[in-house]
Amino acid sequence: MLLIIGISGNTAQHVVQRLRQQQPELTIVGTTRRRITIAEVNHIEQVSDYSEETLMALFAKYPIQTVVQVAHTTLSPAVMKVADLFSVKHVVLVHTSGIFSKIRSCREQYEQIENQIITSGHKTPFTILRPTLIYGTPEDRNMARLIQFVRKQRFIPTIGRGHNLFQPVHVDDLAAAIVAAHGQEIAYGKAYTISGGTVLTYREIVMTIARELRKRIVLVPIPYILALSAVWLLNHLLRRHDLTVEQVQRMREDKNYSYAEAANDLGYDPRNFADGIASEIRLILAR
Numbered sequence: 001m002l003l004i005i006g007i008s009g010n011t012a013q014h015v016v017q018r019l020r021q022q023q024p025e026l027t028i029v030g031t032t033r034r035r036i037t038i039a040e041v042n043h044i045e046q047v048s049d050y051s052e053e054t055l056m057a058l059f060a061k062y063p064i065q066t067v068v069q070v071a072h073t074t075l076s077p078a079v080m081k082v083a084d085l086f087s088v089k090h091v092v093l094v095h096t097s098g099i100f101s102k103i104r105s106c107r108e109q110y111e112q113i114e115n116q117i118i119t120s121g122h123k124t125p126f127t128i129l130r131p132t133l134i135y136g137t138p139e140d141r142n143m144a145r146l147i148q149f150v151r152k153q154r155f156i157p158t159i160g161r162g163h164n165l166f167q168p169v170h171v172d173d174l175a176a177a178i179v180a181a182h183g184q185e186i187a188y189g190k191a192y193t194i195s196g197g198t199v200l201t202y203r204e205i206v207m208t209i210a211r212e213l214r215k216r217i218v219l220v221p222i223p224y225i226l227a228l229s230a231v232w233l234l235n236h237l238l239r240r241h242d243l244t245v246e247q248v249q250r251m252r253e254d255k256n257y258s259y260a261e262a263a264n265d266l267g268y269d270p271r272n273f274a275d276g277i278a279s280e281i282r283l284i285l286a287r
Contacts, residue, residue: 001027002182003064005050005079006071007041008032010137011094014175015068016040022179029062031071050075055082066183067091074109077116083124090125090183093117094174097130097193097257103249114191125188127181129174129262132195132255136171136276138284143168143209143277147284150209150217157220159227162203165254167195170276173268180266192262198273199256208274212281224252 002019004012007030019026020040029043036044043062047054050071058064059082066089069079076093083091099110114128135143150156177194181187200208203219210217231248234240262268 001029001062001064001066003058003062003067004028004030004041005067005069005075006031007038007044008034008036009070010139010171011134011174011178012068012070013038014172015070015178018172018175018179019182029058029064031058050078052078052082055079056085059083059086059088065089068094068178068182070094070178073113076113077120080117080120080122080124080126084122088124090127090188092178092181092187093126093128094178095128095130097132097195097255098250099130100255100257101250102253103246106246106250125185127184127187127189128191129177129181130191130193130257131169131174131177132193132257133166133168134171134174135168136280138280138287140171140280143205143280144284146206147209147213147277147281150206150215151213154216155218155220156206156210157222157227158202158206159222159248159251160224161221162206162219163201164251165199165201165256166205167199167256168205168273168276169194169196170271170279173197173270173276177262177266177268180268184266186265190261190265192266192268193257193259194262194268195257195259195270196273196276197270200273202251205273205277208277209281212274212278224248227251 006012027042030041031045031047069076073095099107101107133142138144174194228248231243232245
């Protein structure tokens with residue numbers, strides 16, 4: 001029996017689809033904070049929080065053997081603690097490549113969480129996956145917003161000249177990596193970077209989207225300090241968080257990371273960005 005923590009998210013639902021194709025007999029339990037029905041999931045538990053007490057009750061109710069944690073990274077230490085108590089065979093923790101940020105404030109919490117897990121001497125085997133920017137569905141919080149913006153606007157701002165590098169990962173490729181790691185001894189105790197099949201600049205991302213939409217656009221560079229100040233004002237005075245200060249800060253960083261170890265151990269083979277974004281745009285336009 002598999003427990004998926006955060007079953008309502010895009011990543012979890014792609015994981016369920018892949019598992020049903022590969023292991024149709026597997027019993028899946030999912031947790032969510034909102035009411036939801038997923039035909040492929042055997043049991044869905046709606047919870048008000050993810051305290052240790054809530055997790056203990058779930059593990060006591062079901063004979064859980066493996067766990068996939070795709071909710072917030074901060075839940076992982078409690079998940080591992082309870083997994084130890086119930087002798088779980090394997091836990092896959094989906095975290096973030098934000099741990100590689102050069103900005104201390106952006107990576108510090110992720111470092112603390114992972115160090116706590118790694119140094120706690122857990123008897124339960126675990127695998128950490130660190131995806132880069134996730135995209136692929138109309139519901140994603142990253143590319144879907146950018147696609148809609150490019151659809152509506154001709155002049156597209158970039159923070160600086162937009163030469164910083166990205167390696168976005170399609171949600172279904174991330175799901176494939178999760179399923180490949182699930183229950184595999186070769187992945188025990190390891191952390192894998194799960195990045196996309198293409199490294200490209202922010203400018204190239206925007207231009208790729210514009211070409212797929214068959215739209216002519218003009219890129220307008222915005223000085224970093226001006227952009228940072230504007231977003232700070234939006235966040236603190238107008239309480240709008242469409243873009244955060246942390247996101248602006250990280251726009252100055254290159255965020256391309258090798259997935260070689262995942263390819264070697266898990267057979268990970270992500271699609272290229274042009275194909276992935278074209279698929280997402282088709283889904284958005286179909287709506």
